[in-house]
Amino acid sequence: MAEVTNFDDMLRREPGRGGDGPAPRHMSGQAPGAGGDAPDRPADSAPAGSAPAQSGPSARRPVVVVDDLHVKYKVYSSGKAAGAAANRKLFTRTRGLREVHAVRGVSFTAYENESIGIIGSNGSGKSTLMRTIVGLTPPASGAVYASSRPNLLGVGAALIPDLSGDKNITLGGLALGYTRKEVEALREEIVSFAELEDFIDLPMKTYSSGMSARLKFAIAASKQHEILIVDEALAVGDARFRQRSEARIREIRENAGTVFLVSHSMKSILDTCNRVIWINKGVLEMDGDPATVVRAYKESKK
Template identity: 60%
Template structure:
C-alpha cells in the first residue's frame, strides 16, 4: 500500500528491522448493544440480545523501524498503542496490512499470565518455557531471574500471596531474561519500587544494545524522553506523528493541555 517512510531520526544507512505496512486491526466485541440515545433510555433499556460490534483499534498504521533505534510509542489510553505492540510481536494478526520483522519480536509485558496457585519457582520455569527457552537454559538463568525480581524467600510461596508489585517484578524478570533482535516493552518501567526501576531501566538498556530495536510504550513522558530516540504518536488508531522523540512528545503534550 503506502511507501514505507524512512524515519528522520534514523541514519539513512541503518538496516530496517520492522516494517509495518498499512496495519488495520479490528476487534469484535459482544459487550454492549446500541448506544442509548437519551438518559431515560439508558435507564429503561432491558438487557436485549447482544450485538456484535466491531472496534477499529488500528486504522492503517505504516512505518519502518531500524537497527539501533529505540522508539517511544505514546498516546492516550485506548488509542491503540498496546494493539500496535501486539501486532508487531505477531501475537495479533492484522485484519488488513502486514508486519515484517527480523526474527520474532519479543513482547516484554507485565501482564504475562502466570499461574497464581503455583509458587514463584514453578512460574519462573513455566514462563521461561513459554518464551521458548529450553529447560537447560532456564536452569542456567534461574538464580539470575529470581535475584533480578528481588522477591527473596517468597519464591517458594504461591504467586497469589504476592503483592501486585512483587508479581509484576517477577513477570518482568522472566520476560527480560531472554534476548531478542526486536524488543517491545509495555509499561514495564512503571512497576516496582525505585530500586527495581533502576534495575529494569538498566536491563532494558542492555537488551537494547543486544537487541537492535526497542519499542517502549509508557505514559511517563520523562521515561520516553530519557530512553528513546524516536517517537510515534498513536491517536484513535491512527499514526498522528512520527519523528525525533522530543518533537513528538512536545506535540503530544501540547494537544493534551
C-alpha cells in the same frame, strides 16, 4: 504477522523504499511539494510513518515493517445501548454490536538498535498495535513483517498464580526457548533482578502486583531479544526497579536488539527511548525525536 528472514525482502517491503511498500505518509496527508502549505510540525520531527534519519547503510537494518495496517474488532455497546442489546439478543445475534476501528492505516519501519516509545491516550490503539505486531490480534488489512518473532512483555503476561515464583521461572524460561540447564544457570540472576529472594518459593497468587511485574520482567529480560515489546510493565514497581528495568532495556538495544516501550510515563519514555511514535485515535500522529514528539503530545493535552 509474517516472519521474514531475507534482508532484501525486508527492504522491498519497507514503506517508502520502493517495491510493494507504500509511499511515506506525511502528517498533512500529502507529500511535501505536492502543493498547498507545508504541514505544521516542528522542524526536527520526522513525517508520520518514517523513522529518524540515520547515516550509513549498516545503521538501518529493518527488523519490523508495519505496512498500511488496519485493525478492527466488534464490541457490545455500553450503557443504555448495552441493556437494549441484551434484550434484543433474543431475536438477533448482531444487534447491539459496534465496530471499533482501532488502528487506521499505520505504516512505519523499526530498525536494529532502536528503542521506540509508543505513546498516546487511553484507547488510542497503542496496545492493539503491539498485539498485532506480536501476532495475537489479526489485522483487518495491511501486514506486519518481522525478521524474527517479537516477544511481548506486559503486566498481563501469563504465568501460573498457583505455582511458586521459582516454578514460574522454569515455565517462563522454557517458554522463551531456554533448555532446563539454561534456566538453572540463569535462575539466581532472575531472582536477584526481581528482588524476590525471600519470596521465590511462595505461590505467585500471594505476590503484590509490583512483585509479579518484577518477576515477569526479570524472566523476559534475562534473554537477549531481537524484538521485545514492553507494554506498561515499567509502570508497576518502585523508582529503583524502574531505573534498573530501563537500564536493561538500553542494554538489550545496544546489543543489536529492538525494543518497543508502551507507557504513559513520559519520563520513562525520554530516559529509555531514542525514537517515539505517537498514536492518536488509531492513526500514527507523529514519529521522530523523543523530546520533540513528547512535547507535541503534551501540547495537545492543554
